[in-house]
Amino acid sequence: MSGPTLRPTTAGDLPALSRLTEAVFGRRRSPELLRWLLLSDRPGLDLQSRVVEQDGEVVGHVAVLCSRYGCRDRVVVGSHPVLWMVAPEARGRAGIVLGRWCLSHQDFTTVVGGTPTSRTILDKRHFVRAALAIEIRLPTRAAGAAAGSGCELVAYDGVNGAQAPDGVMVGLADPSHLHWLADCPQLASRLLTLRIAGTTTGPVLLYVNRRVDPPSGRIVHLPWCGGRWDQALRLALEELAGAGCASASLLVTCPELLAAARELGGEPFYERPVFFRKQREMPEPAGWHLSYLEGDLAYRRV
Numbered sequence: 001m002s003g004p005t006l007r008p009t010t011a012g013d014l015p016a017l018s019r020l021t022e023a024v025f026g027r028r029r030s031p032e033l034l035r036w037l038l039l040s041d042r043p044g045l046d047l048q049s050r051v052v053e054q055d056g057e058v059v060g061h062v063a064v065l066c067s068r069y070g071c072r073d074r075v076v077v078g079s080h081p082v083l084w085m086v087a088p089e090a091r092g093r094a095g096i097v098l099g100r101w102c103l104s105h106q107d108f109t110t111v112v113g114g115t116p117t118s119r120t121i122l123d124k125r126h127f128v129r130a131a132l133a134i135e136i137r138l139p140t141r142a143a144g145a146a147a148g149s150g151c152e153l154v155a156y157d158g159v160n161g162a163q164a165p166d167g168v169m170v171g172l173a174d175p176s177h178l179h180w181l182a183d184c185p186q187l188a189s190r191l192l193t194l195r196i197a198g199t200t201t202g203p204v205l206l207y208v209n210r211r212v213d214p215p216s217g218r219i220v221h222l223p224w225c226g227g228r229w230d231q232a233l234r235l236a237l238e239e240l241a242g243a244g245c246a247s248a249s250l251l252v253t254c255p256e257l258l259a260a261a262r263e264l265g266g267e268p269f270y271e272r273p274v275f276f277r278k279q280r281e282m283p284e285p286a287g288w289h290l291s292y293l294e295g296d297l298a299y300r301r302v
Helices: 011-025 031-038 093-102 116-124 175-182 229-242 255-263
Strands: 005-008 047-054 057-071 074-086 108-112 128-139 151-155 168-171 188-196 199-209 216-221 247-252 267-278 287-289
Touching (some): 005 093, 011 031, 011 057, 011 074, 031 057, 031 074, 047 074, 047 093, 074 093, 074 116, 093 116, 128 229, 128 255, 128 287, 151 229, 175 199, 188 229, 199 229, 216 229, 229 247, 247 255
Parallel strands (some): 074 108, 168 287, 216 247
Antiparallel strands (some): 005 047, 047 057, 057 074, 057 168, 128 247, 128 267, 151 188
16 A cells, blocks of 8 residues: 655546545535636636545545735735545545645645544644634625615725724735636626725625525625624625525624624524634734635535
């Protein structure tokens, strides 16, 4: 028996990876979806995918997605594991090979959620629990009350002008990242720009799942809105209501956004710990504003 070998993912691996998703997660992801998720050639997207091979068989996979963040007047780069999985019979050495590779990129690494096995690996590699990501489901009936607020959604202009309070880690939502997610083959997307009082605040990305009846929505990303979370949420919900969605899901780590979502009838349905480790010297975050942009959560269970 040969040892596990790490190599770049190819298109020929997609059928095996599709089968592996079913063995590991209990739900198969199609080769078409995996091609989009793992092998995108979109310019500017920093995404690297690797498989672990053992005795000629693909027994594991992980990709690393890198994104820019603003924190304390600096821009740092964080990395996130994507589709980290190991066949049950190959756990151990194959998992160590994948973990060693995917947990050592850029200024810091975050993992949102994870399996019990991956959390054991994170603990051994000195990750700390930095935040709690709460998934909330909101009724779109809260829409329609944003008129006259000075907030509006317009065509996406590629600008991210949001400035967070000192110490809050905020994703800069690069255009390549947003357009990659908007290309998801299984979901309709709407990429827009939020303006407050005529000033660009940043991008808003929405998903609509038309494979269910009625369609369901997701607020994939909102920029930092300061004290205007209520208006931003109402506009996003209004947009999704217009697409026929009765409800929308949202991932929250910011307390102010959580409070605004609850005021609009949002109910938490899942919680995920956020694990964090610095690889290089960088500012210490005092808080987080994460969204479904992190890792590979955006397209799942919309």
